Amino acid sequence: SQQGEEDPQALSIQEGENATMNCSYKTSINNLQWYRQNSGRGLVHLILIRSNEREKHSGRLRVTLDTSKKSSSLLITASRAADTASYFCATANNAGNMLTFGGGTRLMVKP
């Protein structure tokens, strides 16, 4: 079963708008990571946030983590057509022997 579940499964927005994706998980974690996948190819790492962190930024990306609610969100500001991709969250367990991916959010940014 999936540890992380993304919401929504699909999101369509206009260029320039913000996109927010959410991830929920079930068990305690060491860290949570966000990845992007273009057209069924390899995944690209975006951000890693540790369990003792609440927020991280990287360029137009902002990630929050709420361990009490076992949830995380990824915000992409001022979206571009090139942001069109699938976005996955992945949770690393405390035992350090598993990195589990969710089902992903398919984001389409229309020019």
Add this chain to the structure above:
Amino acid sequence: EAGVTQSPTHLIKTRGQQATLRCSPISGHTSVYWYQQALGLGLQFLLWYDEGEERNRGNFPPRFSGRQFPNYSSELNVNALELEDSALYLCASSLKGVYTEAFFGQGTRLTVV
């Protein structure tokens, strides 16, 4: 610096045959992960190798196996192929297991006919 490389890019096999997929991690990375991604779905964890040892495996039958070589490259073997094994197989490497980011290869598209 070279990224994670996987070979072959595409592989077509007949049901019942064996498939061998290969992965070379980023230089200096000792952890190698294997994932299966069926069309349009998320990533299912297959295997994790670190320092030459199998550290964990996902909920897959024993016909999915692999190994990690002394140079940290890795091989995934799938025996007795079934039609539902058709998927994109992704390999990733990291510096310190799950505590650091994983870098993915472009995957091997396995088609079983």
